[in-house]
Amino acid sequence: MPEERIVLLPSDTDADAQAMGRALSSPLRLRVLRLCRFESRTNKELAGLLGVNPGTMLHHVRTLVQTGFLAAEPERTGAQGAREVPYRATGLSWRTSIPLGSPVLVETFLQQIEGLKPEQLDVTWLGLMINDETRAELEGRIYELINEFKDRGPDADGAPYSLFTALHPDLNPPAVQASPLASRAPSASPPAVQNSTDPEREGAEEF
Numbered sequence: 001m002p003e004e005r006i007v008l009l010p011s012d013t014d015a016d017a018q019a020m021g022r023a024l025s026s027p028l029r030l031r032v033l034r035l036c037r038f039e040s041r042t043n044k045e046l047a048g049l050l051g052v053n054p055g056t057m058l059h060h061v062r063t064l065v066q067t068g069f070l071a072a073e074p075e076r077t078g079a080q081g082a083r084e085v086p087y088r089a090t091g092l093s094w095r096t097s098i099p100l101g102s103p104v105l106v107e108t109f110l111q112q113i114e115g116l117k118p119e120q121l122d123v124t125w126l127g128l129m130i131n132d133e134t135r136a137e138l139e140g141r142i143y144e145l146i147n148e149f150k151d152r153g154p155d156a157d158g159a160p161y162s163l164f165t166a167l168h169p170d171l172n173p174p175a176v177q178a179s180p181l182a183s184r185a186p187s188a189s190p191p192a193v194q195n196s197t198d199p200e201r202e203g204a205e206e207f
Helices: 015-023 027-035 043-050 054-066 102-113 132-152 180-184
Strands: 070-072 086-089
Touching: 015 054, 027 043, 027 054, 027 102, 043 054, 054 070, 054 086
Parallel strands: none
Antiparallel strands: 070 086
């Protein structure tokens, strides 16, 4: 049985819900969750991968831990003999919906693809004319398909990929229809074209 989704709204007065919403309002924190999706990583490692100060990263890590999106694993000994704490994403963010959080996800997506080569992006853009019922069907089927692949777990020989989907209304108003009188109006004769006698223009095409 699938776990229940959590919907966070701006009108929430619950302190825990507000904290969760703030935790997911940062592209940097969302990228931390992605980096810890399949592997445990330390604060120092996350700071290096995302190009931020370790102290700043620790603030973001603690925010994610306190809201349940990231979990600390047992301490271990690092390469230099120092004690370090690895962190792993809990998967809670996938079950958490923020209806007004789309701009943050779009910004996160743009940061994630920065520096990739064009051939590394597989992009599809399609125009549809659908009603509310068909839209709900489409959203449901996409969500089911994504969940199916998520529940399979990682392939032993797999490489990390991200999938970003966006469904939005088009600013595409109905075309203006010509009136019946305008459609019966005789078409104007095209102007006569005179041949140029300029030798430099002979053989040139006019646009």
